[in-house]
Amino acid sequence: MLVDYKGIVTKLPACSHPRPRDLTMTDLDQKLQALRDENLFRERRLLQSPQGVEVTIDNEPLLAFCSNDYLGLAADPRVIAALKQGADNYGVGSGASHLVTGHSTPHHLLEEELADFVGAERVLVFSTGYMANIGVVSALMGRNSLILEDKLNHASLIDAARLSRADSRRYPHGDLARVEQLLREANTPVMMATDAVFSMDGDLAPLPELVALARKYNSWLLADDAHGLGTLGEHGQGSFSHFGIGLDDPTIYIGTLGKAFGTFGAFVAGSDTLIETLLQTARTYIYTTALPPAVAEATRESLRIVKSEDWRREHLRELIAKFRAGVTEMGLELMPSDTAIQPIVLGSAEAALAATSRLREQGILVPAIRPPTVPAGTARLRITFSAAHTDAQLQRLLSALAELPGAK
Ligand SMILES: *Cc1c(COP(=O)(O)O)cnc(C)c1O
Numbered sequence: 001m002l003v004d005y006k007g008i009v010t011k012l013p014a015c016s017h018p019r020p021r022d023l024t025m026t027d028l029d030q031k032l033q034a035l036r037d038e039n040l041f042r043e044r045r046l047l048q049s050p051q052g053v054e055v056t057i058d059n060e061p062l063l064a065f066c067s068n069d070y071l072g073l074a075a076d077p078r079v080i081a082a083l084k085q086g087a088d089n090y091g092v093g094s095g096a097s098h099l100v101t102g103h104s105t106p107h108h109l110l111e112e113e114l115a116d117f118v119g120a121e122r123v124l125v126f127s128t129g130y131m132a133n134i135g136v137v138s139a140l141m142g143r144n145s146l147i148l149e150d151k152l153n154h155a156s157l158i159d160a161a162r163l164s165r166a167d168s169r170r171y172p173h174g175d176l177a178r179v180e181q182l183l184r185e186a187n188t189p190v191m192m193a194t195d196a197v198f199s200m201d202g203d204l205a206p207l208p209e210l211v212a213l214a215r216k217y218n219s220w221l222l223a224d225d226a227h228g229l230g231t232l233g234e235h236g237q238g239s240f241s242h243f244g245i246g247l248d249d250p251t252i253y254i255g256t257l258g259k260a261f262g263t264f265g266a267f268v269a270g271s272d273t274l275i276e277t278l279l280q281t282a283r284t285y286i287y288t289t290a291l292p293p294a295v296a297e298a299t300r301e302s303l304r305i306v307k308s309e310d311w312r313r314e315h316l317r318e319l320i321a322k323f324r325a326g327v328t329e330m331g332l333e334l335m336p337s338d339t340a341i342q343p344i345v346l347g348s349a350e351a352a353l354a355a356t357s358r359l360r361e362q363g364i365l366v367p368a369i370r371p372p373t374v375p376a377g378t379a380r381l382r383i384t385f386s387a388a389h390t391d392a393q394l395q396r397l398l399s400a401l402a403e404l405p406g407a408k
Contacts, residue, residue: 039349039370050075051262053388055365062365063393065383070231070340071305071312072388073262079302086297094290099279102290110296111267113303118229118237118255120247120269124278127291129226129256129266130156134163135282136222136252136268137193141166145189148182150174152201157193157224166191173198176209183217190219196239197227200374200382202337204228207243214250222252230260231340236306236313249274261306263299265291312387316340319385319394326398330407335380343369343380346406352379355404362400 035041049056051074055064073079086106096102107125115123126132137160141147147161147168161168167188171178183190192214194205207223214221225238233241238255240247247253253269268278278285306312323342327334333345346352352368359366359381370379383397401407 040372053386053393057365060363062360062363063396064365065385065389065397066365066367067384067386068227068259069262069388070227070260070316070384070386071236071262071309072386073260073302073305076262076302076305078305079262079298082301083294083298086294087292090293090297092292092294094292096290097286097288098290099286104290104293104296106293106296106300107290110300110303113300114255114267115269117235117303117307118247118253118269119241120253121272122275123267123269124275124282124285125291125296126266126268126285127288128264129224129254129258130159131284131288132254132256132266132268133157133160133193133222133224135284136254136278137161137166137191138164138284139278139282140220140252141189141191145191146182146186148179148190148192150194150198150205152195152198153193154195154199154224154226157195157222161193173201174203174206176206176213179210180213180217183213183219186217186219190217191222192219193222194224195227196223196225197232197339197341199227199341200343200369200380201335202227202339202341202343203335204239204242204339207239208245211245211251218250220250220252222254224254224256226254226256226259227339227341229255230306231313231316235308235310236260257299257302261299261302263302264295265299316385316387319387319389319391322391322394323383323385323398326394327401330398330402332401332404332407340385342383342385344383344401345378345380347377347379349379351405352381355381358404359400362396364397364400366397 045057047055047057051067051069053064055062090104090106094102111123111125126135133156141164143165145166147166149157149161149168149170150173151170152173169182192210196205210221228239230236232239247269249271255267257263257265324334335343346355349370352370356366356368366381366383369382
């Protein structure tokens with residue numbers, strides 16, 4: 001059985017092993033073969049250059065439209081310099097968890113600066129977004145509570161609900177009427193959990209409406225802004241700022257630092273009481289080594305750039321608008337997204353794979369996303385833009401797309 005990141009289950013052929021114990025190498029080999037047979041086997045590409053729009057992958061120079069480095073900061077010289085200086089000042093390893101002796105000055109300053117940036121009372125830095133989601137949900141919810149999840153939520157939110165042992169219900173993508181019905185019927189504490197920007201579709205969750213529902217029904221709203229922080233809102237403050245709403249109770253805001261910020265790590269923002277509760281009880285915060293302090297220093301520099309260089313977001317918006325106009329003219333099917341995630345729906349998995357390899361022949365890297373990651377019949381190219389893309393590079397992409405079957 002294979003469960004993809006949205007919890008969609010793909011049945012693999014059962015292993016016909018005669019013994020009751022089935023954890024043998026033969027069985028693992030059979031399972032791996034089944035993945036290959038179903039076209040679900042995945043291979044890693046070898047990146048031999050820094051992350052960026054022009055990369056070397058498997059010895060081939062490629063123009064990439066697939067990273068989450070939306071502002072082009074992953075290899076920014078200023079961020080690199082801050083990392084080096086941080087290592088000189090604080091060493092490499094943090095040496096302990098935050099509650100022992102791993103919590104250093106750079107972590108502390110980063111938390112204060114992030115809280116100020118997103119407009120929250122307080123922030124807690126976690127080692128990854130995956131761990132932040134698991135830590136928050138398990139700390140606040142448990143047996144006898146209910147978690148409502150958008151059908152398209154990221155794997156880490158799905159896993160967070162599973163590990164918390166709460167009941168969880170998934171509602172159709174963005175279906176507010178269904179959410180309200182579930183809230184009305186609930187007789188246990190409830191948390192709504194949603195991606196703020198959906199990672200495979202690029203659209204936004206209806207955050208103002210979800211905040212209103214959370215208030216009306218006295219539930220938590222956990223919003224994971226992995227793809228909105230840095231790219232949306234005033235000075236990149238994220239999806240809530242984009243909608244002109246603040247981060248007040250009962251909102252729990254998750255930001256990740258490995259995407260638009262170009263570094264690594266994540267944070268939870270909320271009220272002082274919420275953050276203190278997480279600090280005392282979130283197991284993925286307590287029982288793990290603190291992020292290297294030099295990474296926190298690099299993130300502080302990247303935050304300074306995110307805030308001050310609005311031109312990055314303006315350029316990104318222009319690229320997105322020109323791309324959408326160009327693709328619409330070709331008659332290809334776009335999704336309703338205004339963010340840096342711009343999927344083109346091609347239908348069958350074969351069509352998506354064929355498009356990816358045709359683009360690759362022209363030196364352009366765009367991944368094909370197939371079922372079960374997305375619903376059957378909606379296999380797509382998932383194009384992502386970065387502020388580091390030039391207009392000329394966008395034109396190269398558009399010319400290549402114009403030669404796909406179905407484009408005119
Ligand atoms: C990438 C991502 C995460 C995980 O963040 P990491 O810091 O990479 O662990 C969580 N949620 C969403 C929506 C993401 O896209």
